[in-house]
Amino acid sequence: MIDWEKIRSDFPITKNIIYFQSAAMSPLPIPVFNAIQREYRKLLRQGDIHWMNDMEKFRRQCADLAELIHTAGENITFVPNTSSAMSIMAASFKNHIQKPFNIVSMEDEFPASTLGYEYQGVDMRYVQPVEARYPIESILKMTDRNTLAVVTSHVQYATGFRQDLKALGQELKKRRILFIVNATQSFPFFPIDVRAMNIDALTASVHKWGFTGHIGTMFYTSPSFRRKYPPAWAGWMSVMSGEEDFIHTAKNAPFRLHDSAERYILGTFNLQPLLAFQASVDYLKAIGFQNIRNRIMELTDYLINGLNKLKVKIISPVARKKERSAIISFSLGAKNRLCIKTLAKNKISVGERAGNIRASLNIFNNFEDIDRLLEVVKNFC
Numbered sequence: 001m002i003d004w005e006k007i008r009s010d011f012p013i014t015k016n017i018i019y020f021q022s023a024a025m026s027p028l029p030i031p032v033f034n035a036i037q038r039e040y041r042k043l044l045r046q047g048d049i050h051w052m053n054d055m056e057k058f059r060r061q062c063a064d065l066a067e068l069i070h071t072a073g074e075n076i077t078f079v080p081n082t083s084s085a086m087s088i089m090a091a092s093f094k095n096h097i098q099k100p101f102n103i104v105s106m107e108d109e110f111p112a113s114t115l116g117y118e119y120q121g122v123d124m125r126y127v128q129p130v131e132a133r134y135p136i137e138s139i140l141k142m143t144d145r146n147t148l149a150v151v152t153s154h155v156q157y158a159t160g161f162r163q164d165l166k167a168l169g170q171e172l173k174k175r176r177i178l179f180i181v182n183a184t185q186s187f188p189f190f191p192i193d194v195r196a197m198n199i200d201a202l203t204a205s206v207h208k209w210g211f212t213g214h215i216g217t218m219f220y221t222s223p224s225f226r227r228k229y230p231p232a233w234a235g236w237m238s239v240m241s242g243e244e245d246f247i248h249t250a251k252n253a254p255f256r257l258h259d260s261a262e263r264y265i266l267g268t269f270n271l272q273p274l275l276a277f278q279a280s281v282d283y284l285k286a287i288g289f290q291n292i293r294n295r296i297m298e299l300t301d302y303l304i305n306g307l308n309k310l311k312v313k314i315i316s317p318v319a320r321k322k323e324r325s326a327i328i329s330f331s332l333g334a335k336n337r338l339c340i341k342t343l344a345k346n347k348i349s350v351g352e353r354a355g356n357i358r359a360s361l362n363i364f365n366n367f368e369d370i371d372r373l374l375e376v377v378k379n380f381c
């Protein structure tokens with residue numbers, strides 16, 4: 001049995017406010033805060049002397065994360081954000097593909113998934129949702145002979161709809177269409193198996209469900225994707241060096257990009273907080289991802305029942321458990337803004353997305369938090 005109240009006590013935020021905004025950014029638990037301090041204390045006291053070791057530690061951390069999504073460590077690195085990862089891919093497609101092509105994506109996507117492609121002039125085609133869902137048939141119907149890729153979120157940020165990546169990936173593989181996934185709103189809570197799901201590239205900005213703040217985006221690419229679509233730019237950390245020096249200093253001398261995902265790291269990056277992210281992964285692993293999912297379902301069930309009792313319109317598609325996530329959006333029509341303001345006055349934090357009220361539930365929330373939310377919502381019904 002997991003002691004959820006003990007876990008709640010690891011999150012000081014629970015003493016200040018009732019927080020339903022993890023889909024914007026999750027707060028820190030104390031062990032992660034301590035790990036961040038440890039990393040910066042090293043810098044405070046010893047400066048740069050650990051850099052090489054820290055890079056090795058970072059690679060081991062990538063290997064550990066890679067296991068979570070069923071791939072090898074060399075296929076994973078971090079880039080600043082999902083927007084950068086998508087732009088890296090968009091620029092590469094533009095450079096390497098001569099014939100006309102299009103990309104199919106979802107109308108409800110967070111713009112980090114799509115703007116980079118639009119900016120490169122890619123012909124983007126958007127699937128319209130059906131009651132906030134994206135049936136696989138609707139996505140496939142939008143594809144044609146010129147479709148290069150489907151870009152989709154695993155969990156939609158505004159509605160919490162969770163796509164069946166395995167079923168979609170299987171269909172795309174049959175059609176030889178690349179599968180690019182934004183797992184920002186699902187990783188690491190919901191399982192991802194890049195092999196079984198036939199995913200070619202995946203991003204996950206871990207400030208949402210990774211409990212370490214704005215540290216960057218985990219960026220997975222398959223080896224064949226990297227070979228076919230090399231990045232449009234290079235930096236000293238993305239190229240191989242000779243035996244004699246770890247830096248390629250020669251000018252006008254040939255060089256090669258790393259075969260691994262490290263080709264996407266151009267130069268130095270925010271290594272200290274990224275190393276602290278391991279503390280978060282260890283913390284979540286100790287609880288167990290299945291236990292976390294069960295808890296999220298238990299809490300969201302409770303919220304859904306409460307909203308149903310009040311006859312509040314639920315925007316998230318909640319009929320099928322396998323399509324649900326930690327995000328529940330609902331609407332009080334024209335009263336949404338006032339309700340959000342009133343909740344804030346009562347120290348209850350929810351978000352407004354796509355004009356609806358978005359509550360995201362996390363492992364530090366409890367049933368009383370939800371009761372408090374429902375008490376305020378009741379006054380608007």
Ligand SMILES: Cc1ncc(COP(=O)(O)O)c(C=O)c1O
Nearest residue numbers: 081082083110112157184185205
């Ligand atoms: C699905 C999704 N992707 C990405 C982001 C963030 O994008 P980026 O990592 O480019 O800041 C968000 C929210 O901020 C999101 O909800």
